[in-house]
Structure formats: structure tokens, C-alpha cells
Amino acid sequence: MSHIAKGANSFVPTVALRVAVRQGRRDGSPLVDACALVLDASGTARGDADLVFRGRPVHPSGSVRHLGDASDPSVQWLELDLPRLGAAADRVLVVCATDRGTVGDVVEPTVEAFAPDGAAVVRYTVTDATTETAFVLGEFYPRAGGWKFRAVGQGYASGLAGLAADFGIAPPARGTVPAAAPPTPAPASPGPVPFAGVSKDGGPVPFAGVSKDGGSVPFAPPPGPAPTATTVPGAAPAAVPFAPPPSGDAWTFGPVFEPCTVEGKGTQVVTADRSIPPGPVLVEMTRESDGYFCVHSLDERNKDDQLVFNSTLPDFRGSAAVDPVGDRPVRLRVQAHSRWSLTFRPLAHARRLESELTGRGPEALLYTGPEADLKVRFRDETGGSYCHMTGHEVAGHSTIAAAEESLLVNEAGKRHRVSSPLPRGPVLLVFRAAEGSWRMRIRAV
Template sequence: MTQLSEGAALPVPAQALQVAVTWQTVPGAPEVDVSALLLDGGGRVRGDADLVFYNHTEHPSGAVRHLGKSAPGAPGSAAADWLWLHLARMEREVDRVVVAASVDGGSFGQVRGLDVRVTDLSGAPVSYFAIGGATTETAFVFGEFRRREGGWTFRAVGRGYASGLAGLATDFGIVVEPPPAPIPGPGYVPPPVPRQAPGYGAPPTPVHSRPYGTPPTPVHSQAYGTPPTPVHSQPYGTPPTSRPARGYETAALPVPSHGHVAPAVFDPLSSSFRPSVHQGRGKETVHCDPAIPPGWALLEIESYHSISTTIESCDAHGRAEDFLLMAYEDDVRARTVALVPPDRPLTLRVDADTPWTLRVLPLAHARRFDSHIEGHAHDLVVYDGPPGVLDFSHHGESPFTVHQHTPPREPEYDAEDQELLVDEIGEVRVSAPVTGPGLLRISGDGPWKCAMRR
């Protein structure tokens, strides 16, 4: 692994890479939240979607994703927050991808063993940069991927901010609105507003965002000897479920709506584990991490210009067992669910004519149903509402199916129950009853909508 000093850069392959900001768990230290900003040639984002973080986990282009964070372990153990990016798929307008992080309720001076590591999907190290000497900073730019002469480089930056993610985002062109004023209590009488004659006094000074080149005093990295073992070799544990946004975001920073809170008897998001990414071509068997706990796991797959893309679960002998996904579109970006056996690792059979990328993620990354949801083709939705009737519509030509996965009625015999709610073809409008919380596995070849009947 190439260890970089501040300001140094090295070429990196234009392929799928994983970036981990890592640190050591210390009692009382704040959490570290990693983000990526996609910048144009002027060093600015093109819109709010160019900020990828834990409340906006995927860029619309599909080229950058926030994979999640490992759960905190014992004091002194390693933890990490992960990004996945594919430089070859980066839009032409994107000149730089900045890797940054922020903390809430403290400063980076309380965080120990802070560094950023870049690896390929096999875990082979690409670069490593240690951050030292942090004090009161609440946000950091760790490094950046930058286009250079038809390729890409990674440069170690190590620049600190005292204004958190909001200040960092503002410097790159994202408008962060202040939080609304608190609602006054009963009996509140507003103070009188002084009146001014026309032209009296000087106009208020406009507030300008700080240019990128003039942040607070930069923090210099300190190389601390041989870098630790590469990211994929360390037992970082499991990422937590998604968290609500903190006080710095506004309408300018997208926050998903989560609606109804699931009752304690149904908590599909409670199982967490370290995300993993697998790549292949044609028909291959994928042996997933044995550390994934029994229960449901979210599968995301991408393939382009393939006649068909399928995912099957395998039995204990590696033989294909059940179809989890059957997609016949030219370009596939789909989600489905797999059931991890209690007595062995999850094994999958993936088949596509062209190269494919498969991500195995905790269900915390799945979409949540909140009275109404829309999607396209194949997706998985967490439904944690009451019994009722769902109205579906589908605009396509191929079969449209909806399966509901629920906790087993007889756990001693089954790991889950499945029910086929919808099985139609083409343009359809259909209703189906749901008995309560579960997972909705939706499959079609066009846009669809689902809403709870009022």
C-alpha cells in the first residue's frame, strides 16, 4: 500500500474502488460520518444530489455510494465508514470527487488513529493517508480523486474545518438554510421592531461562502509508521441502521421520509453486517461473508447490455435452488432480498451475459414504505405498516409480480413466509391485501406505483 503525505498524489485505476475512513473507538469520542462531493471543473457541485452521505446514499449516476459504517467495537478496536465509487462510470462533467467527513457533538481532536484507505474490490491496497494533529476541527477533507490526462489520481489533502459538514458543503456550492426559529410559547409578545426612515443606515453586509482555498488553519498529517492492515483484512464489525439527520441539514440536503415506526415484533433492520461488493461476468457462484448473520439481506445488482440477469439462492451443496431475481431488461439496476441460512454462509448464483456488480447490504439500505412509493422494474421495499389494502399500478409489457416476505408463523419449521400478492402482465391496476409488516419484493419492466388505500 502506498502511504501518502499531505499534498502528494498518485495515479489510481479507473475502476470500482472502496474508500474507508478508519479510526479507533474511544469512549466519549464523537461519531465520524463520511461523505463524498462530486465537483465540476470549477470546484462546485452541480446540485444537492452531488453530496452523497448517510442520508443520501447513492448518486443518481450510480457512480458513488455510501455503503455504511461498521458498528463500534471494544475500546481501541478499529471502526470505519465506507464509500464505493466507480471512476470509469463518472459523468464527464465531474472533475473531482472529494472524500470528506464530519463529527457531531465533539471534534476530530477526540478521534484517534484517523486515516483514509483506498482499495480495490478484492481488498488489494491502493493508497493510504494518515491524519494527525487534529484539534477543534469538526469537518475534514481527507483526499480527492481528480481527472488527470485521461486518467485519475488520488491526492491526500488533510484540510480541516471548524464549521462542520454545513460549512464544508457551503464551500463547495451547496446552500444550507438555517433551521427554523422555535415556536414561541403561550403569552409570548414579540418585541417592537424599530422603524427606519428610507435610506437610513447602511445595508446589511451580504454573507459570502468561504472560497475553497481559504478554510480555517489546515491540519497537517503525521505519518505514524507502517500503515495498519488493509481495510478488508480488519474485523470492522457491522454498519448500524440508518440514522436520522442531525441539525446541519435542511431542504437543501435530502433526507428520506421514514413514516411509521415498526413495532418491536417486526424489525427487519435490526440485523446489520459489513457491506460487500462482488463483480463477475457470465454465470458465477458468489460465496458471501460467513459473518453475515441469519436473516434477510438486501441484494443490489447492476448489469448493462445483457440479454438477461438472474440471481438464484444455492443449497448447502452449491446447487441453484430458488430464483431471487429474473430481469430481462437491457440495462438492469435492481434490488431483491436473500435469506441467509442459520447454519451456513449465503451462497448465490449470478448469471448475466456482460460484466455485473453485486452488492450485499443490510436491510437498513432498503427503501421504506410511507403510505405511497414509486419505483421502476425490480425493487425491495420495507413495509412496516398495519394490515390493509395496497393499490398497485404498473406501466410495462412483461409480468408484474409482488411477493410479501414476513416473519414465519412457525419459526421451528420455517425461516420466513412468502405470499404472492400480485401476478399480472403489462399495464395493470390491481389491489392486494397485506396482513401487516413485511418486505415487498416488486418485479416488473417499467415504472410502478404503490399506495395504501385510505
């Protein structure tokens, strides 16, 4: 996720984004109303209907909606269907206005966009508000075949009326427009939803009193907090590993939840956040220095079960797919001598193998294409070892263990060039043993 400063911009995925306008909680602090203002190529609105707010919650194009504030008055939700916006708008402004007082009295007014899988995409927090009563928080606009978000941070002492007038419309006065009933949100579900490519980041823990949620269902207000980090004894701060944005067909295997990170040093037993719904998860690991380390999952008897990581690679960074035991949270036993971090993510956050990928070390990957040949080149970095990859046809299953497994790569030595038949996706690819760098390529058949 990009947490950007005023004036900065960032690409966002061209998907139906849900946008939170949120604030911190403090006794006596005013609340803000969220609005969206749809503009044409001239930078003006074409009419009153281009202002989307509580009383007019749906733009005529259907591509911009005000979803309300659910049960939390400190958070309001907008939805921007970017693929449909192309013909309807040149820019969409995200606006907030106070119900009383000034924006300077509001605790950390923030705009944050979420992808359909609940992952945060971009965030901007106003830090310089004073006497203004309305703010253009940011804008979404097309650029280079995609969409970008710019943190605008422009305030208006004349309130929403003055802001709207600057863009060619006169907003209705408060209380004069009958409030249309907002769409009934779907229940926030921990179950799988289609995944769309996003950039992901553990990001800083949000300001106190404000919750965010990575679990999401289309058109439902996404739930609460950003990725959290839990520290065990001997821990040091560590960044959540980055994975390039995936794309392509939907990936629905595995639950959706907010990523969480555990950091530590040496040998430890780690339990994943108990709020993670049951189902297979992606475990990402980074480890400082060199030397041997390994990670096992623990079974219902609290004994070693699956070998998750087993490596001597220096400055290790890898990922694995792990089945939990029944409804219990994932538990791992880490055996190491240096600092490390573990991040638990939805499997949908794994990288996609679409045409070609390069990497280093073990990694779990997603494939959603047709039948193909998989070509792998591998170079060992530890003096001679073996590489091992399996494919799991996960459609119709709820666990990795239940899916049909194919052995794709199983080679020993320092260098390998291997090709293997790959079934139609969705296939979870698990590169368990990879003590070096590799390149994968898909060849159509």
C-alpha cells in the first residue's frame, strides 16, 4: 500500500475500489460527511447529479456510489467502479465537509482506497487543516491506460457550497434533500471473494480508535484494522514483504482477511492471529544473515507436521502455502539463530504466474490459465541441492491437502532446465525447495 503525502500520486488498480473517508475519535470532535464529485474533461461537473452524497447516493452512470457509514459514524464509504468510469468521468474528487466546527478540529481526516479483496491500495491523511470547513482530499484520474490517485489536500473556508460552486454546481443545503436509502450492504464475510491485482503493504498501524478491515465482499463496507505486527521476545521492526500486483482471472481459494505480521529472533512458537478465518493461508518469511533455519507447522497434538521452510540461503525471503488444522489458527515452530519475520496473508496475495516470473528461494504462486507447459530454469546458490515443486488443482476444494497434487519439478544438482505439463488453472504452485534463483515461463500448447 502507498501512504502518500500531499501533492503526491500513485497508480491504483483499475477495479471497483471502495474508498473510506475516516477520522480518529475524540470527545467533542466534529464529524465529516463524505462526498464524491464527478468531473468532465474541462474540470467541471455537468450537473447537480455529479455530486454523490448521502441524499443522492448513486451517480446516474452507476459507477460512483455513497455506501453510508454502516454502524461507525467515524467512517463513511464510497465506491468507484473504475472500469465503468472511463466514459462517465475524467476525474472523481473525494471530498469531506464538517457537520460543525472546522476540518482543523477533526482528528486525522483520512482517505483510503481498498481493492475488492480488502487489501489497502493507497492512503492520504490531512495534516495541515486549520479553519476550513470542506476539503478536497484526493482525486482519481486516468493516466497511461490505467488510473492514478493524487493527494490534493485543498481546503475551503466556504464549506461544501463554496467547493461545489468552484466546480460548477450548487449543492443542496443540509436537510433540504430527502435522503435516499443507501444500498443495503452485504454482510461482511470472511469467505473467499474474487481477487484483483493490488499493491500490498503491511503499512503503519492506524491511528487509535479507528478500525479498518481487509475482509470484503463487493459493495459491502470493508471492515476494520490495517495489517498489524505482533512482536515476540527479541523482536525488531520489520517491513511486510512486498509482492508485485497480480492480475488475470479471479482467485477464490482460501479466506480473505487482513494480513498480520509476527517478528522475532531465535527459536519460537508462533500462533497466527485468531481472527483469521479457517482455511489455507500464505505465509511469507524474511530472515536476516545466513546459516540454517527451518519452520514446521504444528498438528492437533502440537507436534511437527508440515515442513514449511528449510533453508540455508543468506538473507532469506520466501513464501509457502499452509493448511491449518481444522478450525484452529495456524501454529508454526521457527528454529533459527537470527532475526526473522512471518507475515500471514490470503493466498490471493501470492504472485501470479502468467507468462514469465523470476525469483529466489521457495515461493507459493498462483496459476489461472489454460493447460500449458511450464519451463523452469534454476541455479543453486548453496553448493549443490535440489529443487522441488508441486501443483495443486484447488477448484472445488477447501484445503490444499484435498486438492489433486502433481509433481512438477524434482531435480538435484547446481543447475537445472526442466519442462513439465501444467494443468488448467486454478493451480496453486508450491516451490518448496529452491536454494537459489529461478526463472519460470509458460508455453502455450
